[in-house]
Amino acid sequence: MRRFEYARPRTPQEAVDLVAGSDDAAFLAGGSNLVDHLKVGIASPGVLVDVGGLGLDRVEETDGGLRIGAGVRNSDLAAHPVVRSRYAVLARSLLAGASAQIRHQATTAGNLLQRTRCVYFYDATTPCNKREPGTGCSAVDGYQRYNAILGASAACVTVHPSDLAVGLAVLDATVEVLGPDGARTLPLADLHRLPGDSPEQDTTLAHGELITAVTVPRLPEGAVSTYYKARDRASYAFALVSVAAVVAGDEVRVAWGGVAHRPWRATVLEEALRGGPLDEETVRAACLEELAPATTGPGTAFKLEMVTGATAMVLTDLAGRAR
Amino acid sequence: MPRISLTVDGSPVSGDVDVRATLLDALRERFDVTTPKKGCDHGQCGACTVLLDGRRHLTCLSLAVAHDGAEVVTAAGLGEGDELHPVAQAFLDHDGLQCGYCTPGQVCSAVGMLAEADGTPSHATDDLEAETELTDEEIRERMSGNLCRCGAYPGILAAIKEVAR
Ligand SMILES: Cc1cc2nc3c(=O)[nH]c(=O)nc-3n(C[C@H](O)[C@H](O)[C@H](O)COP(=O)(O)OP(=O)(O)OC[C@H]3O[C@@H](n4cnc5c(N)ncnc54)[C@H](O)[C@@H]3O)c2cc1C
Ligand code: SF4
Ligand code: FES
Ligand code: FES
Numbered sequence: 001m002r003r004f005e006y007a008r009p010r011t012p013q014e015a016v017d018l019v020a021g022s023d024d025a026a027f028l029a030g031g032s033n034l035v036d037h038l039k040v041g042i043a044s045p046g047v048l049v050d051v052g053g054l055g056l057d058r059v060e061e062t063d064g065g066l067r068i069g070a071g072v073r074n075s076d077l078a079a080h081p082v083v084r085s086r087y088a089v090l091a092r093s094l095l096a097g098a099s100a101q102i103r104h105q106a107t108t109a110g111n112l113l114q115r116t117r118c119v120y121f122y123d124a125t126t127p128c129n130k131r132e133p134g135t136g137c138s139a140v141d142g143y144q145r146y147n148a149i150l151g152a153s154a155a156c157v158t159v160h161p162s163d164l165a166v167g168l169a170v171l172d173a174t175v176e177v178l179g180p181d182g183a184r185t186l187p188l189a190d191l192h193r194l195p196g197d198s199p200e201q202d203t204t205l206a207h208g209e210l211i212t213a214v215t216v217p218r219l220p221e222g223a224v225s226t227y228y229k230a231r232d233r234a235s236y237a238f239a240l241v242s243v244a245a246v247v248a249g250d251e252v253r254v255a256w257g258g259v260a261h262r263p264w265r266a267t268v269l270e271e272a273l274r275g276g277p278l279d280e281e282t283v284r285a286a287c288l289e290e291l292a293p294a295t296t297g298p299g300t301a302f303k304l305e306m307v308t309g310a311t312a313m314v315l316t317d318l319a320g321r322a323r
Numbered sequence: 324m325p326r327i328s329l330t331v332d333g334s335p336v337s338g339d340v341d342v343r344a345t346l347l348d349a350l351r352e353r354f355d356v357t358t359p360k361k362g363c364d365h366g367q368c369g370a371c372t373v374l375l376d377g378r379r380h381l382t383c384l385s386l387a388v389a390h391d392g393a394e395v396v397t398a399a400g401l402g403e404g405d406e407l408h409p410v411a412q413a414f415l416d417h418d419g420l421q422c423g424y425c426t427p428g429q430v431c432s433a434v435g436m437l438a439e440a441d442g443t444p445s446h447a448t449d450d451l452e453a454e455t456e457l458t459d460e461e462i463r464e465r466m467s468g469n470l471c472r473c474g475a476y477p478g479i480l481a482a483i484k485e486v487a488r
Contacts, residue, residue, distance in 0.1 A: 099468025
């Protein structure tokens with residue numbers, strides 16, 4: 001592991017200045033992803049800027065909903081009384097991720113910005129465009145079980161591993177960012193990107209931009225929501241596919257995890273289901289529309305039925321509860 | 324090299340550590356605290372679990388420098404004097420171990436789990452707002468971050484159930 005300088009600034013602006021001022025610097029939050037990358041050699045920054053002392057660790061109720069500090073631990077957010085009572089999909093997406101120990105360590109921003117778990121990305125002896133642009137993608141014709149079926153490119157076929165990101169996608173969350181040019185907000189939907197020709201870029205953030213908070217608008221009165229995760233073990237495993245959903249009156253919102261390089265908001269499906277009945281047959285038909293552009297290989301074909309069945313199960317269940 | 328101070332099992336320790344050292348390596352190699360074990364070194368097994376500032380936490384994915392001033396309690400620091408902590412005693416009584424390598428992590432994790440159960444739902448919880456009832460399913464889910472290569476899970480579950488009662 002390369003030796004680095006360790007800095008612990010006191011204000012968000014100081015943290016931004018430290019990272020923006022050096023190509024070689026990176027933010028460190030809980031460290032549960034970045035420290036692993038330091039060990040494996042995926043990341044080798046010369047300066048680590050610890051964001052743990054910036055006071056970004058509060059959950060506030062606002063007029064519009066919730067404002068979640070970037071440094072709030074995943075476990076604290078899941079246990080927050082308002083999250084438990086009003087944002088089931090948020091609590092459940094958090095609780096489906098990692099283990100209790102890791103949720104004590106993982107932060108809101110760190111979770112959203114965690115990098116892929118693609119086995120080739122982790123194995124420095126294999127080609128990987130995300131780790132080393134231009135070397136090729138070992139996963140296209142390799143181990144496919146965790147690969148994307150939507151929005152992939154010839155350059156990269158991996159998926160985003162975060163459960164929280166999928167939960168927040170269906171809540172229409174907004175991300176607050178502080179950068180060298182000041183503060184800005186962006187819809188969470190615009191945070192993660194599809195791989196295209198530059199899979200080395202996971203998100204649309206520029207170097208030195210610090211996530212300070214995530215805001216979540218209030219859900220409509222009577223809304224019900226949940227998160228379902230299908231995985232190879234009952235617990236402590238990444239998603240094969242996952243479904244985050246909100247049903248509120250005529251409105252149906254669905255986001256999928258485990259299918260693309262970013263949380264996949266199923267807008268075609270949502271439009272098809274708006275105002276209609278949420279029975280098994282209708283939901284399956286809407287999934288078919290959403291999945292029309294999907295591409296699969298022998299190792300990923302199972303995801304079509306898995307995500308369809310999971311979505312049908314989740315939506316028919318929510319419809320029953322919304323009544 | 325940066326200097327850090329910790330409280331480990333009630334005693335203060337301090338010394339210079341490599342800036343790259345994880346909390347696990349600092350504890351084991353620098354401060355001779357070998358209770359937390361290195362299983363995978365990648366956050367996947369739970370063998371390195373301690374109570375860090377009161378909560379169960381892995382030590383293999385944390386940098387030591389980032390935890391200057393922290394209070395660490397390992398499985399060896401849980402009991403009172405010569406008396407084993409009830410969770411550790413229950414592991415003995417129920418054969419919650421074979422080789423014992425995962426045990427310090429299991430015991431710390433179980434103690435942390437029991438302390439946080441009230442007010443924290445889990446993936447296995449049906450009603451997110453209800454009081455936690457530590458059913459077998461709940462205990463398994465809440466302990467899923469601790470693997471046991473020997474498969475002593477039935478004994479581990481029985482031990483934790485006894486203390487949870
Ligand atoms: C064994 C294991 C199993 C796991 N299983 C799951 C799972 O099932 N589901 C799941 O969702 N996750 C899972 N995870 C991943 C875990 O959720 C992430 O490691 C964690 O959320 C990262 O948060 P952190 O605060 O530790 O981030 P760090 O590791 O500190 O940082 C991650 C990245 O975010 C950047 N960063 C951090 N904070 C900011 C900020 N405020 N602004 C800008 N950049 C920032 C860092 O520079 C770094 O690039 C698992 C991890 C492990 C080790
Ligand atoms: S899928 Fe993406 S992360 Fe995996 S090997 Fe290909 S380029 Fe790398
Ligand atoms: S050694 Fe830390 S989780 Fe395995
Ligand atoms: S007792 Fe051997 S690994 Fe658990």
